[in-house]
Amino acid sequence: MFHSSRNLRQRAAGVAGGLALLGTAGMGLASGANAATWSQAKPTLDAIKFCESSNNYQAQNPASTASGAYQFLDTTWQSLDASAGYSRAKFAPASVQDAAALELYNEMGTSPWAASSSCWAK
Secondary structure (H helix, E strand, O other): OOOOOHHHHHHHHHHHOOOOEEOOOOOEEOOHHHOOOHHHHHHHHHHHHHHHHOOOOOOEOOOOOOEOOOOEOHHHHHHOHHHOOOOOHHHOOHHHHHHHHHHHHHHHOOHHHHHHHHHHOO
8 A cells, every 4th residue: 555645755756866766676766767667667567456456446445545456545646646637546547547656656666565565576
């Protein structure tokens, strides 16, 4: 599940100082021109999506606000540019949820999904 906010992402970006950092699955934390494309991030995000929701884009965590295929907390979802127009992840189509996951991945690597890494990390 996601436990981040825009402020946390901004602080993380500041700490990174433009350097590429490795995520727990070995994919780089990237920004700007070095951002991972969907095809580069897809294997990792597909594994995360399966572990978080069994690929269910309408999933709702009964114990928190986390929803959607990647189990975005509402606060994280609302902080992402890709989520514009949808109040909760589970209400957004798959393409929007995938774009939001890629946006977050490019900003923070796999760290937002660290709690489930025992399932998806190789």
